């Protein structure tokens with residue numbers, strides 16, 4: 001039978017249709033995945049009032065700009081602008097009396113140089129992922145090699161799969177027999193773009209094995225007393241995605257689709273203070289906490305694994321490598337209020353900072369994020385490990401370089417790997433010695 005639409009129904013349908021088109025248009029305005037960002041300029045903005053922040057956000061969202069973390073728009077923020085928009089953006093900021101600084105005149109060129117240096121490093125050091133930035137499958141292949149060279153003490157376990165089906169793997173080093181010792185668990189690349197974190201983890205794995213074999217008494221003691229578990233890439237979908245092009249280089253989240261956006265922030269997705277300060281319920285935000293705690297297969301797998309070794313972990317330590325800024329962060333991250341064991345956490349954290357200073361002279365600030373120049377962030381892995389699993393010693397180091405608000409801090413040259421590796425290796429040994 002034929003159906004005639006009433007006028008109000010027709011208007012309603014046109015309205016719905018136009019909403020769909022609007023969303024498609026917004027989707028289409030996103031920066032293309034293969035855009036190499038040559039001559040794109042990085043602006044560092046200092047915005048002093050919320051009204052200006054809203055105006056800037058509106059302007060930026062309507063264009064093909066790249067924003068690191070729009071959560072911070074309103075204070076200081078980096079925005080990457082295509083060459084044809086630079087003059088217009090400067091005029092807009094001038095009118096609004098927003099102060100800015102141009103941090104990089106050719107983001108694509110800078111990233112291309114970093115990519116070439118990475119290739120050279122890979123070639124010079126025989127594709128060893130403790131010397132260059134390797135994708136997840138390359139790291140796993142390298143770890144398989146370590147396991148076969150160190151059979152009986154090294155093993156590689158699968159703890160699940162990512163949303164896109166990549167392996168989630170943990171390397172275990174169980175020296176001196178047995179596997180029931182207290183555990184030092186170190187992970188990296190919960191955040192996709194933080195490449196120096198897994199590279200530093202790989203460096204430490206290699207150094208521990210070498211020093212153990214060489215009979216270094218300090219390392220022998222630390223490895224005989226503890227089992228060491230390493231998860232180099234917690235978020236392999238996001239991490240591998242950042243290798244695709246310059247425009248994907250600064251991806252932070254997982255890659256699970258949510259309506260018209262992708263990914264949740266895995267370090268806001270843990271089941272402690274879920275949805276609290278420093279998180280967003282907007283799927284297109286860089287700090288989207290996800291629809292519920294452990295909605296991401298990656299955080300679910302990691303939390304299940306850690307729960308399984310809970311008793312060993314309570315006698316040991318959890319360390320989650322992030323970049324960048326040079327902080328040795330203590331929990332809780334969701335608040336600036338001091339915990340009851342503040343003095344003890346600072347004592348151990350300060351040992352890390354002192355060890356780093358002794359190696360390289362670099363300054364790492366120690367404390368809860370909101371008390372040392374960062375911000376409150378709920379739903380993070382280290383808070384969950386401490387307050388849900390009862391693991392006293394839980395840290396989040398933010399590796400090199402020192403914070404300057406730029407995006408390029410996430411994309412250092414491969415030459416920084418040994419510098420970071422050396423200082424963080426000493427820091428990790430120092431904190432473990434403090435709890436023995």
Ligand SMILES: [Zn+2]
Pocket residue numbers: 191194322323
């Ligand atoms: Zn991070």
